[in-house]
Amino acid sequence: MANWATFSVLLAVVVIMLGAWTRLVDAGLGCPDWPGxxxxxxxxxxxxxxxxxxxxxxxxxxxxxxGWPEMIHRYAxxxxxxxxFGLAASAIRQRRSGVPFKLPLFIAAFILLQGAFGMWTVTLKLWPQVVALHLLGGFTTLSLLTLLVLRLRKFSAGQAVTPTAARVTPNKPEQPAASLAGFRPWLFGGLLLIIMQVALGAWTAANYAAVACTDLPTCQGQWWPEGMDFQHGFDITQHVGPNYLGGQLTADGRVAIHVxxxxxxxxxxxxFAILLILIRRRDHSRELRGPAGLVAAALAAQITLGLANVMFYIPLPIAVxxxxxxxxxxxxxxxxxxRHYQLPLQAQVETATHTTIMHQEITA
Known part of the structure; x- marks a missing residue:
């Protein structure tokens, strides 16, 4: 089941990329009906x-x-x-063995909602509110599937732990070492910032505002462009008209979104620059070095791609x-x-396993 969940994560990434490709080639209404x-x-x-x-x-x-970009996206x-749905069915069948089953069921229900947003994207003629929510729904689906993979991998690892190790592991893990325990709320704050930035990116794409500023580091030659219309740019009651292909906001509204x-x-x-530096300094056991480095690499790549989008005027491969x-x-x-949440539990399991090995060596 864990392998199928991992496959679903990879497929979700492909679906997100296909969705971006469909928007970028203006094929969102390549098929005026749904699902055909x-x-x-x-x-x-x-x-x-x-x-x-x-x-x-x-x-x-x-x-x-x-038409084909739209249909390929739908097929995927x-x-x-x-x-x-297959993961949900498998989880129900294996629930007595302790396999997580509530999360797969929730994901299955959410995928139905995401499908509805896909339908409304077409039937409501690319209404930006729906397009943005559909994109966020794709990211949410991917996040939930990733969480499912992590939980399934943890379940599989727990099955492999010796009974002695399992007994000494308490039901409620203790807090991490004092040097790392205080980072938990800041990590969630960072996650909230990422979600808000993804939402801004979705709103930028849905309103065709990515090309509103074509220079760097300024926008239209100004650090803070005059005439930016934030009220118009972030008006969630805007009308679509015949359809929203190409967008209908004024230039000042799009500049406000882009900036x-x-x-x-x-x-x-x-x-994250400050947060990751502090984590690196206080992570004496180096348990979070790898995950923190992964965040740093992803952030650097994302910033670079964002700059390249503006410098090269939204080339399709870079935008996707x-x-x-x-x-x-x-x-x-x-x-x-x-990984931050697993720190105390991991330390306890390692200690218990080490104790079991020593006991076996002594009795031998």
């Missing part, structure tokens, strides 16, 4: 099928080049849904990689928090 495409299970390509499709949707003639998302996203990136960078690395940064922070 012009009433077909695949993009109509023959002359007869295209004629039927155009008769069904006269306002949105068939564009095969834009549908496959992920089937895998998630806010840049400021958020600087806040995240400064926060920026979305994927955003997910990677989120998961690396979740993993760091997970």
């Amino acid at each position: 495409c012009y009433g077909f299970i695949k993009v109509p390509q023959s002359d007869s099928h295209i004629a039927i499709a155009n008769a069904r949707f006269p306002d949105t003639p068939v564009d095969v080049a834009k 998302a549908g496959t992920l849904g089937l895998v998630v 806010t996203h840049r400021v958020g990136a600087l806040v995240v960078l400064g926060y 990689a920026h979305n994927a690395m955003g997910a990677g940064l989120l998961l690396s922070v979740i993993y760091l928090i997970w």
